[in-house]
Amino acid sequence: MLNGIEIVRPEEIEKRSMEIITQELGGRTWPEPEFSIVKRCIHTSADFDYADQLCFSKDAARLGVEALRRGAVIVTDTKMAWSGINKKKLMEYGGEAYCYMTDEDVAKEAKQRECTRAAVCMERGAALDREVIFAVGNAPTALIRLYELIQEKKVSPALIIGAPVGFVNVVEAKELIMNAGVPYIVPRGRKGGSNIAATICNAMLYVKE
Amino acid sequence: MLNGIEIVRPEEIEKRSMEIITQELGGRTWPEPEFSIVKRCIHTSADFDYADQLCFSKDAARLGVEALRRGAVIVTDTKMAWSGINKKKLMEYGGEAYCYMTDEDVAKEAKQRECTRAAVCMERGAALDREVIFAVGNAPTALIRLYELIQEKKVSPALIIGAPVGFVNVVEAKELIMNAGVPYIVPRGRKGGSNIAATICNAMLYVKE
Numbered sequence: 230m231l232n233g234i235e236i237v238r239p240e241e242i243e244k245r246s247m248e249i250i251t252q253e254l255g256g257r258t259w260p261e262p263e264f265s266i267v268k269r270c271i272h273t274s275a276d277f278d279y280a281d282q283l284c285f286s287k288d289a290a291r292l293g294v295e296a297l298r299r300g301a302v303i304v305t306d307t308k309m310a311w312s313g314i315n316k317k318k319l320m321e322y323g324g325e326a327y328c329y330m331t332d333e334d335v336a337k338e339a340k341q342r343e344c345t346r347a348a349v350c351m352e353r354g355a356a357l358d359r360e361v362i363f364a365v366g367n368a369p370t371a372l373i374r375l376y377e378l379i380q381e382k383k384v385s386p387a388l389i390i391g392a393p394v395g396f397v398n399v400v401e402a403k404e405l406i407m408n409a410g411v412p413y414i415v416p417r418g419r420k421g422g423s424n425i426a427a428t429i430c431n432a433m434l435y436v437k438e
Numbered sequence: 439m440l441n442g443i444e445i446v447r448p449e450e451i452e453k454r455s456m457e458i459i460t461q462e463l464g465g466r467t468w469p470e471p472e473f474s475i476v477k478r479c480i481h482t483s484a485d486f487d488y489a490d491q492l493c494f495s496k497d498a499a500r501l502g503v504e505a506l507r508r509g510a511v512i513v514t515d516t517k518m519a520w521s522g523i524n525k526k527k528l529m530e531y532g533g534e535a536y537c538y539m540t541d542e543d544v545a546k547e548a549k550q551r552e553c554t555r556a557a558v559c560m561e562r563g564a565a566l567d568r569e570v571i572f573a574v575g576n577a578p579t580a581l582i583r584l585y586e587l588i589q590e591k592k593v594s595p596a597l598i599i600g601a602p603v604g605f606v607n608v609v610e611a612k613e614l615i616m617n618a619g620v621p622y623i624v625p626r627g628r629k630g631g632s633n634i635a636a637t638i639c640n641a642m643l644y645v646k647e
Contacts, residue, residue, distance in 0.1 A: 234582060234610045239554055246605040275603050275628035276485060309633065312521040345448055373443060394484050396455040401443045419484035424518065424633045 246272055254280060262290040262436045266414065269432040273424050282416045289388060289412040293433045296360050296387035300324050303362045303430055304354030305423075306347045306393075310366040313427025318434045326430075329353045348374035355384035364390040366426030369402035379409045388412045390429050392421030455481055463489060471499040471645045475623065478641040482633050491625045498597060498621040502642045505569050505596035509533050512571045512639055513563030514632075515556045515602075519575040522636025527643045535639075538562045557583035564593035573599040575635030578611035588618045597621045599638050601630030 237245065250271050259267055263285050270279040300323030305311045311328035319326060329335050329350040339346040347368030354361050355378050363386050365371045372391050378384045391406045391413055393399050403415050414429055446454065459480050468476055472494050479488040509532030514520045520537035528535060538544050538559040548555040556577030563570050564587050572595050574580045581600050587593040600615045600622055602608050612624050623638055 234578075234607050234614065237606055242604075242606045249605045272605075273603065274483075274485075274631060275605065275608075276483075276487075278485075308521045309518050309636070312517045313632070369443075394482065395451075396458045396481075396484065397446055397451045398443050399484075405443065422483060422633050423522070424631050427518070 243272075253277065262294055262433065265436060266290055266429055266432040269428045269435075270416070270425055273428040274422075276420070278418075278420060279416055279425075282418050282420060284407065284413070284415045284417050286407070286411075286413045289414050290433065292412045293362060293388040293390075293414070294436050296362060297324055297433055298322050298438075299360060301360040301362050301387050302327060302357060303364050304328070304350070304357070305364045305366065305426065306330065306350055306371040307367045307423045307426075309423035310364055310426040310430075313424060314364070314430045315434055318431075322434075327354065327357075344374075345370040347371040351375050351378065360387045362386065362388045362390065362430070364392075364426040364430050366390075366392050366421060366423035367394070369393045369395070369398040372402040372406045373398075376405050376409050379411055386411050388414065390426050391415040392426045392429065394421040394425075395419060452481075462486065471503055471642065474645060475499055475638055475641040478637045478644075479625070479634055482637040483631075485629070487627075487629060488625055488634070491627050491629060493616065493622070493624045493626050495616070495620075495622045498623050499642065501621045502571060502597040502599075502623070503645050505571060506533055506642055507531050507647075508569060510569040510571050510596050511536060511566060512573050513537070513559070513566070514573045514575065514635065515539065515559055515580040516576045516632045516635075518632035519573055519635040519639075522633060523573070523639045524643055527640075531643075536563065536566075553583075554579040556580040560584050560587065569596045571595065571597045571599065571639070573601075573635040573639050575599075575601050575630060575632035576603070578602045578604070578607040581611040581615045582607075585614050585618050588620055595620050597623065599635050600624040601635045601638065603630040603634075604628060 250268050267283055302324050303326040305328045308328050311326050314326045316326050335346050335349045339349045348370050351371050351374045391403050459477050511533050512535045514537045517537050520535050523535045525535050544555050544558045548558045557579045560580050560583045600612050
């Protein structure tokens, strides 16, 4: 006990945090596994706005969970999101997480084509011969490129987690991907981030079988 | 142009974002380099609460910038924060970033001593024969252990970025570290995260010489 700080065992902290979040949501609930995702986004950010902003296409969370259990891979647009994903848990299902952002050839290709590295990364993900969940935590251009690839029938994502954060083109890119005809989980508006993209992946990985 | 989304060059996006943030802050300003840190936290989270919550001890941001320019290292409590730090820029000043969280011996020692891995990681950082900035984005126990180490005169950090996020012991651990007698940058309250810890480091690295 130091200056009134009670020692709480690490495994207790998460349990108690979730209880506080549930209590402060004041009776609002979602069907599972959506509710777990809402709570985990709040747990990661301490920001209750996610309760209002998170949008799920029909059955998106369940479809995501099922894809992960079939061994779907996750493609991210940031190393931070990649770092935050529980890759040990993902591997138990046969999945892997990829981020191509720091690959030298991606930077080179983006420069040549005058597009963003994130757009090129989404193309790499689309070219994988695997079921793919795209987890976007930073670049609206990643969502825009995914939208185009879907229209061109070059990719059919198991799920798109569309959580870029920011002030320029972010709101618009999220609205675009919500009209792409594929399963999505999107925190509408400006908010999001690599931490949110990663925590949504983890929430789906932690759903009890 | 796709569904009303204007193509903005990547280097323009950040500039425009910062203009929007400045505008929406409605005339509120801080002395530099604090202002850059406030803006970058909002840029990373799209959450204007950081304007109200960020606390700086006297000259903390300037002291952090100076330490980085002398080649200070950064020790984080999460791989996500480590991932988010611009290590290329850090290396230009002779610095490095360390995160010991996934080291096997750290897990082993934490288990034996019945403490958290984050607490052990802070001890590893304190034992470095370098000037150290601690960037904490997750574990209140990291801040509590740092407080103890400071009291025991086992470490004298150049700066503590105290930005854990959450609902249990987070608020209290932040208040504790703000009374440790060392330079700090702390988003008071529940909010924070690895993204915030990393972005505060980057804001200091990007200060123009």
